[in-house]
Amino acid sequence: MSKINFLKPDKDNLTTFLYMGSFLFVISVIDVFLNSFFSLNITGFLPASLSFIIPIILGFIGLYFIRIEHSGNKFLDQVNKNINTSNFNAILSLLIIFIIIKSIPPVLSWFVVDASFAGDSKDVCSGTGACWTYIKVWFRRFMYGMYPNAEQWRINLSFIALALLGSVGYFATEKFKKYLTLYYVVIYPFIAFLFIFFFISGGPIFFDFSYGIIAAVISIIIGFFIPGRFKFYYFIFVPITLYIALKYFIFYEELIELGKLDGLNWVETGAWGGLSLTFIISFFCLIFCFPIGMAFALGRRSDFPLIRYISIGFIEFWRGVPLITVLFMSAVMFPMFLPADFFIDKLVRCIIAISLFEAAYVAEVIRGGLQALPRGQYEAAKSLGMGYWRMHIFVILPQALKLVIPGIANTFLALVKDTPLIFVVGLLEIVGMLNLAKTNPEWLGFAMEGYVFAAIIFWIICYAMSKYSYNLEQKYKTER
């Protein structure tokens, strides 16, 4: 056994240093542990300030002793490499360990030990912990807003049905795979809209849609006889014109009255709320903002200067203003721009505003993808004789969208996180409902529980989304 130099731990006296260092480190951890869990101070005999920092000093010396490079002990090397590379790192590691130990008891006691779960009135919440009874009592309000209790099965049923319909993609066989895009882009949103409109909103069943369907069918039949060059413009204008003509000139109001059947009880959108409203708004904005954003991304890279400038103007305008002013605009300014007898529902105005706002961000993300593609892709597609639309649909967009999956996922995440802002127009989703419940005189003083509850829900949703987008990114990663 060689001489021990305490200022220079070395390999020769490995066991001595190892035992001493571990002992000191364990002592320091035990001190903090006893202190925080049993409020026992084993160094209480020392002056207060010294007793406060003694764990750090002991732990630091302990970690210094065991910092021996290439000791041959695998576990020790691992520890040294990960938390104990230098003096500075050792102190930071110690601080983090102590903070974690210190913060476990209060957090645990607030969340579980001292919290009250039972009962259905405020009286049970007399302890120092959280009052989860409050969440339990208000749970329906947080989930469904002011939607009547007896009708809430409609929301549940719609969401379950939409979730099932949405998962069709996983079970589709090879034969039907090629129709999936069509299904998700056109049919699924349409079904979702029908569910929201007839099921969640309720009221007399209106045959307003039938005009749209008639117009679409007629225009598609005629469309077969239109020369290919004009097909694009034809399909933009004719269906809309037909629809307007059918609605305002051909069918009279008496016929519309005939079409009204008694459906489910009508629930006005002002009564919708809670987490279900968050889902509804995010869902529709997600569906709408993507095609709009794609259109403006293509517009911004268009060869036609006028289209390019209009797209740039649109994108930069929406990106430059905060969402809250956009919602203000939709609430107070937008009705001024419509004919006096024309009324658009608050919720619909909100969805339009958020969709346009997020569309600008989506457009910028997609533009990034378009710019990242090498010119060769464009030139190759052109040399095959593809036109503008064919080239973009079959060659450019599939590659560009693959590149920007993380960016689009981030935009969608931002969208979900932006939904609480609709409180500006008086719609109360979960955060708005919390603020309402907080001011209820029966339940004063439970703001913390409510916000923690909502934070957990949002955190789970957003975290799951970001993990899912990461998986997608890995799945579609193609070597180039």
Place this chain on the structure above:
Amino acid sequence: MDLKLQKIIPQLITVLVVVLVFGFFTYNAQINMENRGIDFGYGFLSQESSFDVQFSLIEYDGSHSYFRAYLVGLLNTILVSVIGIIIATILGVIVGVARLSPNYLINQFAAFYVEFFRNIPLLLQIFFWYFAALRALPLPQDADAMLGVFFLTIKGLYVPAFIWENLNVFLYSIVAAIIAIVVIRTHARKVQETQGKQLPVFWISVGLIFILPLLSFLIGGVSLSFEIPKLKQLATTSFKYEGGISLPPELIALTLSLALYTATFIAECVRAGIQGVGKGQKEAAASIGLNPNQVLKLVVMPQALRIIIPPTTNQYLNLTKNSSLAAAIAYPDLVLVFAGTALMQTGKAIEIVSITMLTYLSLSISISILMNWYNKKIAIKEK
């Protein structure tokens, strides 16, 4: 001929649609305003506002004009944004670097921080701090002094006020120090480029920025004293602090949540920037004999900054725009004062919302122009 037509028709149709939509909106707006007897115009800006704002950086009360109310709101927005940006940058850089730390505990801690604060809506965080966390603070009479001079109470944070004498001399000294540093830096660069010698620019700069202001205290006649807030009893149960500067809880909650939220994004930018510098760059720099400090300063940082700065500016812009959430907790920012109170009083929806939007728009466009210029300047010039 055919090709020309193909180019013109789509543009014409687009312009036509845009013009039609705008024409439709203006036409309706005119009719609606006529029906309701509202006239369009920005004359109201010079009228007396007759409402009060609780927190303002410039002198303001109900007798001032609406334009002054607008300025009050704008300044409050800028105040929140600047404080938020400073805190978010410091925190973001620390967390971003910590995420790359070899220390497992530190990088997990940083990752936890980022994942935690990034995935909770900002509005919820603001509400949490304002309605839940800051409400748990003590009343003014029960507050303990922090470091003897700060008082954190339910009514806000009270900090000592600086009372300067000959403040302008002090400011001049700082300006002089900055100019001297710039001159020395350019000189040092020239020396490096012509003779290959490195001057200790950093230490000279630190010295200058401390010594010149210190000189202004010693010989320039500058003096500084503090006005410490004192508790004053108004009635038996009502207390108030007097003197010093008071920061309302709205401001604290807003800056805190904005900074904590934006810092997560800045941290990710910083991490991406540092990771974006190739390993070969560091190894090449080390192999030509630069020491680790020089590698960081001369090779890694210039390249990392090129990646970090554009997205970070974007985050600064986001923070500024997000500060409009102040309206939710009644911090008198531009949206609350102008698009809220002033709009309710005058009913001039179109004018006020358009001014508010234009303000934010010009703010962000000017910053993005600056950004583009900077990007062009630092872009790698290939020969």
